[in-house]
Amino acid sequence: MQTALLFPGQGSQYIGMGQELFTSSLLARRTFEEASEILGNSVSKLCFQGDLAELTRTEYAQPCILTVGIAAFRVLMEKTELNPVYLAGHSLGEITALTASGALHFADAIRLVRLRGMLMRDAQMQRAGSMLAVHGLSSQVIEKECREPEFRGQVVISNLNSSRQTVVSGYMDALSMIQNRFVALGGYVTPLQVGGAFHSPLMKDAAMKLYDELSCMRFHPMRYSVLSNVTALPYPSETCIPSFLSEQMVEKVHWQGCVQFLMERQINNLIEVGPGSVLSNMLRRERPESCLIHPTDKKEDWQKLMKDRAPKGTENAPYARYLKAALCARNHNIHVETSDYLEEVAGSFRELERLAKSEEFAGGNDKALKALKHILDCKMTPAPQRGDILSHIAEEGVVQHV
Structure with missing residues (x-):
């Protein structure tokens, strides 16, 4: 089954986004730290402990959402052998997709979206x-x-988001009036958590300034094909990035067209990479029955994603290896009573059995390694054999540091 990765845009932010990833993954923490160093303020504090009104400010929301998206992408690629056919992002998410594709370095992308957010903020202040x-x-x-x-x-x-949802942008007074018209026609209207009339002519000055900045940047060949919001087609090359990203600020986001492009090519495994599940929820109303949709926002989302990727009827293979190693290791502790030995190792064996039958996301490797080492201690496994056991597991990609 072919896979596409989808990256959400502004409006998906919430206090606490990315916190489970940050807690459970060193790679995610390093991503947050890198972004914080570039921005000169704590991204984790903004995401986890800040005020929603502050996080929703365009100049803060955009770098934070991109950071959570790239952290989730890096963890996803670390934990799986995915080779996505396409990447697509909604509005800001298109820059996250381009970063994941390798067209932009993460540091450059953080600086770019900070500038993009500031330009949009300034445009909002003017109109x-x-x-x-x-x-x-x-x-x-x-x-x-x-x-x-x-x-x-x-x-x-x-924004042409789906057959059931269209977004409009404009001046505040005009939006208030046209909202009543939409309701009178039988529509249902929801104000968005954004700080401006994005993807509209009100962003023209911001788009021109962004183009000037993009024209000075260096872009790289893409490892994965990325869809453009402007054309709903793949980027022909990285040379189109300045024109497409600046045009996106004043033109419609053709998200429905991007989804249709994927459906027509039978890309039936869609993974939303980043905070929230806005894109996943929209897709569930549009997709064919054969299409799998996975958000990556919560711990249970990751558990389901890993479970669905595993062959049916198999155990959690990485932790099963720990259990097998613990069972197969010879017991050299012949001087202790059998009942005492069993009592000593029972808890660790139960922990390994639990991990092997479950989908543990946060700290599972550390728990399994601790349990295995305790069992080897109880068995008085000699250092050479102990080293061979742990090295063998490490070579299989289960233990990062032995």
Whole structure:
């Protein structure tokens, strides 16, 4: 089954995002630390302990969401042998996808999205606007309303997210008025947690300044094919990045087109990499029955993802190796009573059996290694044999440091 990775954009932020990854993965912690060093403030504090109003500020939300997305991507690639056919990101998520593809270094991407957020913030200060998600009305009906004289040039369609959801951007007063029109037509309207009228002409000055910055940056060949929000097609090459990313700020996000592109090519394993499950929830209403959708936001999401990737009927192979090694190791402790020995090792064996039959995400390797070492201590395993056992497990990719 072919896989695509999907990266969420602004609006997916919440206090606590990425905290389980940060706690359970050294690689994720290093990603947060790298971003914090570049930005000069603690990304983990903003994500875990900050105020939602502060985190929602565009200049903070964008670097934080990108950091959580790349941390999740790195952990995903560390834990699996995935070789995604396509990457796609929603708005800001397109930059996360380009970073995951190798087109941008993470440090450059953090600086870029900080600038992007600041430019959007400044545009908002000059011409205040916002965004509304409209459900239950077709994009054609919404477009017709936006073209009415009182709304022309004031409100535009900014996101074609799905057949059931279209987003509009515009000036605050105009949005308030057109919201009543949408409700009268049978629609349901939700204000978005964003700090401006993104993907609209109100971002024109910001888009021009972003293009100037992008034109000075160095990009690299992509390891994975990335879809553009502007065209709903793969980037022809990294040379298109400046024009596509700057154009994206003032044009519609064709997310529905990106999903349709994947569906037409029977990409049926879709993994949302980053905070929240906004993209997953939209996909569940649109996808074919054969399509698998996995968010990576919570511990249980990772557990399900790993379980679904494992061959049916198999145990958790990495931890099963620990259990096998513990069972096969010869007992050299012949001077202790059998009952005392069994009592001493029983707890560690139960821990290994539990891990082998479950999907442990946070610290599972450390727990398994501790239990195995305790059993080897109880068996008085000589140092050479002990070293061989642990080295063998390490060679199989289970233990990172022996």
